[in-house]
Amino acid sequence: METENTVSLPRLNERAPNFDAPTTHGRKTLEDYKGKWLVLFSHPADFTPVCTTEFVAFAKAADQFAELNTELLGLSIDSHYSHIAWARNIEEKFGVTIPFPIIADLSMAVAKAYGMVHPGASDTSAVRATFIIDPEGVLRAxxxxxxxNGRSVEEILRLVKSLQTxxxxxxxTPENWKPGEKVIVPPPATAEEAAARVQNDEYECTDWYFCKKAV
Incomplete structure (x- = not known):
C-alpha cells in the first residue's frame, strides 16, 4: 500500500520521464537530447561543498563525455539565479567553468518525476541521483x-562506455569493464548452442555459460 512518503521511481529500459524546465542555458526538454546520450544528475543544493566537488569533476570530464556523444544536465531544487551565481563562484574560486546547463526545479516537478526526492533524506532537497538516458529517450541506468557522499564521475563515464558497447x-560487460577488455557473450539458449559455443575459437570459454570475446 502506498503511503504519503512513497517515492515513485522511473524504471529501467522504459521511456525516461519527459521534462520541460528552465535551466542556466534556457529551457530544456528531454526531446532536445534525442540522438544523444544524456547524463541527468541531481544534487542537494547550490553552494555546498560536496556538490561543488562533483560539479568540478563533471566539468573537467565534460569533453570526455562529449566524445561519447553524451550531454550533461544538472538539477537541484534551487532557482536559476542561484545556479548562475554558484557557477560563477566555482569559476572564480576553483578556476573551473561549468559548461553544461543546470535545471532550476523550484516546483520539484522534474525531481519528483525522476524519484530524486527521498523523504527519509529530505523533503525539500534532491538526493544525489544520476540517470543515463540513451539516444531514443530510454532510461538505461x-x-x-x-x-x-559524493559520487564517482569516473564510474559514470565508465558506465556510459559500457552501456554503449x-x-x-x-x-x-564484466565487473569494472573498461574499453579494450573482453566482453561477455550472452549465454546460449539451447543444448545444441551450448555445445557449439565451447568449440568456437572466437570465444574464450571458462564453461558453456561463461564465454568472453574481443570487440
Missing part, C-alpha cells in the same frame, strides 16, 4: 548516493 555489440 540509475545511481543513487546519499547526501553525505553493450548496445552496439549485443553483449554484456
Amino acid at each position: 540509475m545511481l543513487y548516493y546519499p547526501m553525505t 553493450s548496445t552496439e555489440h549485443g553483449v554484456a
Whole structure:
C-alpha cells in the first residue's frame, strides 16, 4: 500500500520521464537530447561543498563525455539565479567553468518525476541521483548516493562506455569493464548452442555459460 512518503521511481529500459524546465542555458526538454546520450544528475543544493566537488569533476570530464556523444544536465531544487551565481563562484574560486546547463526545479516537478526526492533524506532537497538516458529517450541506468557522499564521475563515464558497447555489440560487460577488455557473450539458449559455443575459437570459454570475446 502506498503511503504519503512513497517515492515513485522511473524504471529501467522504459521511456525516461519527459521534462520541460528552465535551466542556466534556457529551457530544456528531454526531446532536445534525442540522438544523444544524456547524463541527468541531481544534487542537494547550490553552494555546498560536496556538490561543488562533483560539479568540478563533471566539468573537467565534460569533453570526455562529449566524445561519447553524451550531454550533461544538472538539477537541484534551487532557482536559476542561484545556479548562475554558484557557477560563477566555482569559476572564480576553483578556476573551473561549468559548461553544461543546470535545471532550476523550484516546483520539484522534474525531481519528483525522476524519484530524486527521498523523504527519509529530505523533503525539500534532491538526493544525489544520476540517470543515463540513451539516444531514443530510454532510461538505461540509475545511481543513487546519499547526501553525505559524493559520487564517482569516473564510474559514470565508465558506465556510459559500457552501456554503449553493450548496445552496439549485443553483449554484456564484466565487473569494472573498461574499453579494450573482453566482453561477455550472452549465454546460449539451447543444448545444441551450448555445445557449439565451447568449440568456437572466437570465444574464450571458462564453461558453456561463461564465454568472453574481443570487440
